[in-house]
Amino acid sequence: MKFGGTSVADLDRIRNAARHVRREVDAGHQVAVIVSALAGVTNQLVELCRSAAPLHDAREYDAVVASGEQVAAGLLAIVLQSSGVTARSWQGWQIPVLTDNAHGGARIREIDGSELVRRFLDRGEVAVITGFQGIHKETGRITTLGRGGSDTSAVAIAAAVAADRCDIYTDVDGVYTTDPRIESRARRLERISFEEMLELASLGAKVLQVRSVELGMVNNVRIFVRSSFDKPEDIDPHGTPPGTLICNEEEIVEQHVVTGIAFSKDEAQISIRRVADRPGVAAAIFGALAEANINVDMIVQIISSDGATTDLTFTVPAADFDRAQAVLGKFKDPIGFERLDGANDIAKISVIGIGMRSHAGVAAEAFKALAERGINIRAITTSEIKFSLLIDAAYTELAVRTLHSLYGLDK
Amino acid sequence: MKFGGTSVADLDRIRNAARHVRREVDAGHQVAVIVSALAGVTNQLVELCRSAAPLHDAREYDAVVASGEQVAAGLLAIVLQSSGVTARSWQGWQIPVLTDNAHGGARIREIDGSELVRRFLDRGEVAVITGFQGIHKETGRITTLGRGGSDTSAVAIAAAVAADRCDIYTDVDGVYTTDPRIESRARRLERISFEEMLELASLGAKVLQVRSVELGMVNNVRIFVRSSFDKPEDIDPHGTPPGTLICNEEEIVEQHVVTGIAFSKDEAQISIRRVADRPGVAAAIFGALAEANINVDMIVQIISSDGATTDLTFTVPAADFDRAQAVLGKFKDPIGFERLDGANDIAKISVIGIGMRSHAGVAAEAFKALAERGINIRAITTSEIKFSLLIDAAYTELAVRTLHSLYGLDK
Numbered sequence: 003m004k005f006g007g008t009s010v011a012d013l014d015r016i017r018n019a020a021r022h023v024r025r026e027v028d029a030g031h032q033v034a035v036i037v038s039a040l041a042g043v044t045n046q047l048v049e050l051c052r053s054a055a056p057l058h059d060a061r062e063y064d065a066v067v068a069s070g071e072q073v074a075a076g077l078l079a080i081v082l083q084s085s086g087v088t089a090r091s092w093q094g095w096q097i098p099v100l101t102d103n104a105h106g107g108a109r110i111r112e113i114d115g116s117e118l119v120r121r122f123l124d125r126g127e128v129a130v131i132t133g134f135q136g137i138h139k140e141t142g143r144i145t146t147l148g149r150g151g152s153d154t155s156a157v158a159i160a161a162a163v164a165a166d167r168c169d170i171y172t173d174v175d176g177v178y179t180t181d182p183r184i185e186s187r188a189r190r191l192e193r194i195s196f197e198e199m200l201e202l203a204s205l206g207a208k209v210l211q212v213r214s215v216e217l218g219m220v221n222n223v224r225i226f227v228r229s230s231f232d233k234p235e236d237i238d239p240h241g242t243p244p245g246t247l248i249c250n251e252e253e254i255v256e257q258h259v260v261t262g263i264a265f266s267k268d269e270a271q272i273s274i275r276r277v278a279d280r281p282g283v284a285a286a287i288f289g290a291l292a293e294a295n296i297n298v299d300m301i302v303q304i305i306s307s308d309g310a311t312t313d314l315t316f317t318v319p320a321a322d323f324d325r326a327q328a329v330l331g332k333f334k335d336p337i338g339f340e341r342l343d344g345a346n347d348i349a350k351i352s353v354i355g356i357g358m359r360s361h362a363g364v365a366a367e368a369f370k371a372l373a374e375r376g377i378n379i380r381a382i383t384t385s386e387i388k389f390s391l392l393i394d395a396a397y398t399e400l401a402v403r404t405l406h407s408l409y410g411l412d413k
Numbered sequence: 414m415k416f417g418g419t420s421v422a423d424l425d426r427i428r429n430a431a432r433h434v435r436r437e438v439d440a441g442h443q444v445a446v447i448v449s450a451l452a453g454v455t456n457q458l459v460e461l462c463r464s465a466a467p468l469h470d471a472r473e474y475d476a477v478v479a480s481g482e483q484v485a486a487g488l489l490a491i492v493l494q495s496s497g498v499t500a501r502s503w504q505g506w507q508i509p510v511l512t513d514n515a516h517g518g519a520r521i522r523e524i525d526g527s528e529l530v531r532r533f534l535d536r537g538e539v540a541v542i543t544g545f546q547g548i549h550k551e552t553g554r555i556t557t558l559g560r561g562g563s564d565t566s567a568v569a570i571a572a573a574v575a576a577d578r579c580d581i582y583t584d585v586d587g588v589y590t591t592d593p594r595i596e597s598r599a600r601r602l603e604r605i606s607f608e609e610m611l612e613l614a615s616l617g618a619k620v621l622q623v624r625s626v627e628l629g630m631v632n633n634v635r636i637f638v639r640s641s642f643d644k645p646e647d648i649d650p651h652g653t654p655p656g657t658l659i660c661n662e663e664e665i666v667e668q669h670v671v672t673g674i675a676f677s678k679d680e681a682q683i684s685i686r687r688v689a690d691r692p693g694v695a696a697a698i699f700g701a702l703a704e705a706n707i708n709v710d711m712i713v714q715i716i717s718s719d720g721a722t723t724d725l726t727f728t729v730p731a732a733d734f735d736r737a738q739a740v741l742g743k744f745k746d747p748i749g750f751e752r753l754d755g756a757n758d759i760a761k762i763s764v765i766g767i768g769m770r771s772h773a774g775v776a777a778e779a780f781k782a783l784a785e786r787g788i789n790i791r792a793i794t795t796s797e798i799k800f801s802l803l804i805d806a807a808y809t810e811l812a813v814r815t816l817h818s819l820y821g822l823d824k
């Protein structure tokens with residue numbers, strides 16, 4: 003069971019989380035709990051480090067910031083004990099959760115103490131474990147996994163103790179066919195495959211950290227996203243509670259061609275017109291953007307009618323739009339291109355579904371439906387289980403609703 | 414160098430502490446720094462634990478509360494680095510500082526990593542170490558040393574690395590002959606012996622934790638109490654900065670008979686009149702008070718004129734006065750005594766000085782001087798280097814000033 007920051011925001015919420023834990027314990031389950039810091043605490047600690055020195059040692063940052071989960075784990079253990087559940091808190095280094103030494107954004111390498119925790123669980127005691135952190139074996143220093151890292155901690159620990167399921171308690175009750183704030187007919191998915199969830203998470207759906215979904219897929223840990231705000235006592239621990247199960251596609255009986263529609267308005271489009279079409283040009287351009295720490299997403303290249311030049315279109319985060327144009331301006335002479343076009347008010351709509359693998363023409367239906375609504379498509383990219391469209395941002399909501407209905411996600 | 418909570422209360426104070434450290438590093442010293450939590454933070458964490466459950470697991474309390482120093486150590490390391498001083502933070506368990514498992518009030522048993530820290534210091538790097546905490550070897554759980562424990566951490570680490578001196582930076586600039594708020598002519602002591610400081614600390618002088626003085630005495634670690642609010646740049650690191658050195662009496666050249674005068678107004682006096690004078694009576698009475706967790710301090714027993722009964726006078730904390738009387742009331746019948754007398758508005762005045770060992774009549778001078786002022790002495794106890802007097806609380810200031818002048822402490 004993993005509880006995020008909003009689910010342990012204060013002592014009342016921690017008590018609520020404890021009642022969820024107690025329900026599962028009473029139902030006869032062995033439980034390990036992973037907790038984030040109390041909502042807001044991590045931000046305060048990050049701000050303290052920044053104020054201490056804008057450029058600070060990531061190792062010290064980790065030592066400071068990791069303290070937030072330590073407090074949350076201790077408090078949850080105290081509350082569990084006072085409700086009659088035997089529990090103790092564990093910090094990442096006590097397990098230990100071994101990571102590499104990429105301080106501030108470390109990756110879990112190995113969880114050494116799975117046997118230790120298992121022995122503890124086998125005695126019927128609840129292990130409350132700090133999320134988001136581990137230790138680097140060689141230096142013995144505390145590491146943190148980066149924002150949202152507690153999801154990854156939870157899935158990694160679930161894998162290490164061979165858990166039946168990893169329940170992520172959060173402030174939403176699952177994964178939806180699209181954002182319910184845009185399309186009120188959006189439905190909660192009962193199940194979604196790891197691959198689809200990976201695309202959704204990569205596209206910015208904030209339900210789960212991308213890395214946690216990868217880990218779940220690799221280790222085959224079933225992840226169940228559910229709400230911590232459901233009243234703990236109303237839930238039958240032996241029934242099927244509301245939530246979304248992220249699992250292998252074999253476990254998904256009723257398969258739809260399209261599972262969900264994601265969108266992002268924080269995109270900018272840049273087109274380089276009539277670039278000399280010779281080897282190394284793309285490498286030079288994207289290399290320079292990478293060096294400037296600008297993430298390039300969709301890339302489309304079209305040979306122009308003359309055959310000697312090419313048009314290159316791609317997207318960058320809207321916040322990096324000006325910086326990207328400045329970087330590319332310097333390439334006009336050495337590389338040779340006619341001009342730079344760009345647009346800042348752009349949205350990316352993505353349609354995701356493992357069913358696309360076996361169904362042809364899924365994207366074509368979208369082009370037709372959007373054209374009928376007068377929505378112009380500026381660029382298209384496709385992958386095995388996803389296609390993405392670039393449109394003017396003003397049409398975002400219309401496009402999402404049109405596609406949501408087109409693929410029968412309303413029903 | 415140890416910095417208490419008020420000396421690292423916020424980032425400005427932490428920067429000030431860093432400048433003190435830098436001055437010593439620039440002067441060619443190897444430096445280990447022990448820090449407390451930012452002022453107020455420990456109280457907040459304690460309050461969180463209490464709110465989570467009034468009766469909580471001391472092991473979880475320790476895990477929660479120890480996080481305060483972790484933040485302070487990381488921030489000080491960041492600030493030191495940004496001022497060009499190579500530094501890293503260490504948590505108690507990383508050294509490791511090994512303690513017993515008396516969670517919430519653990520005692521340091523051994524500091525395993527003195528070699529590790531020494532190696533680090535030998536490379537010219539500053540070790541910033543969390544005070545107040547350690548780890549219990551067998552359970553691998555974090556322990557805390559109890560309030561004021563950072564002083565003890567500092568002295569223990571100074572002993573482990575064979576430091577020349579342990580500088581305690583605090584909000585006062587040393588140890589005074591008496592409280593300057595009562596006697597404006599109180600003077601800062603240049604030096605004071607471990608034994609005298611131990612008496613002062615036991616009497617409630619809040620400059621240092623008693624245990625840290627004991628540790629300093631046993632390991633012969635010279636402790637220097639000084640102010641963190643002195644401007645770091647104004648201090649000559651090779652000169653004699655303002656402060657009080659706590660050291661072996663051999664190091665104190667100019668010895669006075671009396672070194673200081675302490676007082677406490679939070680005392681209550683209880684007298685049991687005409688108790689049957691037979692074996693086991695005192696044990697029964699004081700056993701019952703101990704069981705009720707009431708600390709008994711001064712005890713005076715006087716055989717009454719009839720020779721068959723005795724009068725027993727002692728002090729308890731004023732806060733426990735009513736409770737102590739209730740406990741004793743139950744003994745009236747089984748033990749047999751005439752009546753209970755008590756007074757709540759009582760002060761204890763203590764005169765301390767190693768010179769008393771070789772000077773007779775020191776206490777007699779006090780009795781005379783106080784009598785001349787019309788101050789009645791309710792009880793007297795003496796030890797090798799100290800005597801204490803019980804008087805009416807209203808005379809506290811007058812008594813302190815009278816004795817301060819009597820023993821030449823004004824000059």
